[in-house]
Amino acid sequence: KAGVTQTPRYLIKTRGQQVTLxxxxxxxxxxxxxxxxxPGQGLQFxxxxxxxxxxNKGNFPGRFSGRQFSNxxxxxxxSTLELGDSALYLCASSFSGGTHEQYFGPxxxxxxx
Amino acid sequence: QKEVEQNSGPLSVPEGAIASLNCTYSDxxxxxxxxxxxxxxxSPELIxxxxxxxxxxxxxxxxxxxxxxxxxxxxxxxxxxxxSATYLCAVNFSDRGSTLxxxxxxxxTQLTVWP
Numbered sequence: 001k002a003g004v005t006q007t008p009r010y011l012i013k014t015r016g017q018q019v020t021l022x023x024x025x026x027x028x029x030x031x032x033x034x035x036x037x038x039p040g041q042g043l044q045f046x047x048x049x050x051x052x053x054x055x056n057k058g059n060f061p062g063r064f065s066g067r068q069f070s071n072x073x074x075x076x077x078x079s080t081l082e083l084g085d086s087a088l089y090l091c092a093s094s095f096s097g098g099t100h101e102q103y104f105g106p107x108x109x110x111x112x113x
Numbered sequence: 114q115k116e117v118e119q120n121s122g123p124l125s126v127p128e129g130a131i132a133s134l135n136c137t138y139s140d141x142x143x144x145x146x147x148x149x150x151x152x153x154x155x156s157p158e159l160i161x162x163x164x165x166x167x168x169x170x171x172x173x174x175x176x177x178x179x180x181x182x183x184x185x186x187x188x189x190x191x192x193x194x195x196x197s198a199t200y201l202c203a204v205n206f207s208d209r210g211s212t213l214x215x216x217x218x219x220x221x222t223q224l225t226v227w228p
């Protein structure tokens with residue numbers, strides 16, 4: 001069974017731009033969660049989607065948004081990029097979310113200059 | 114305040130030894146616990162998960178839960194140099210069956226296994 005895929009793998013943007021990241025979960029998984037990983041803050045939860053609905057949201061500003069499509073693929077968008085948004089963005093796939101196990105994709109490394 | 118604490122290490126053990134990693138969490142009612150391994154430059158890989166109903170063994174890995182003391186441990190038997198990585202502990206503080214899939218992560222423990 002194929003794992004979680006994320007595109008693009010690497011991205012360089014300048015301050016003020018916006019970016020869209022994509023995640024395709026494991027086949028049959030309906031829950032997608034997004035996390036941000038930085039050396040200073042570690043892994044922090046952004047939001048979770050299930051059946052095209054945002055079910056849970058972390059403490060990030062409104063510049064961070066996401067959506068999920070009917071095939072469970074998910075995108076996250078960051079508008080008006082700031083230098084501090086430079087991070088590894090990870091998508092995690094779960095069969096039904098909740099307390100079930102989550103499997104991470106390879107991540108998208110975003111650098112904001 | 115939901116918190117997950119890990120000793121950042123580094124933890125260094127010789128090849129063949131048992132590596133013991135610990136993680137404490139803030140909410141006694143937590144139901145699900147996860148251990149991830151992360152190699153440098155890679156994404157976290159799920160290696161073990163347990164729920165509040167018991168310990169679990171999988172090959173060289175054993176995850177143990179102490180609910181009274183609110184800590185979970187990961188034991189790696191017969192440690193190999195390929196086990197050298199950062200180990201992340203994650204907790205879902207929600208009740209079993211909850212739809213809230215948010216994981217809280219510790220900062221990770223760096224493990225080095227030397228030949």
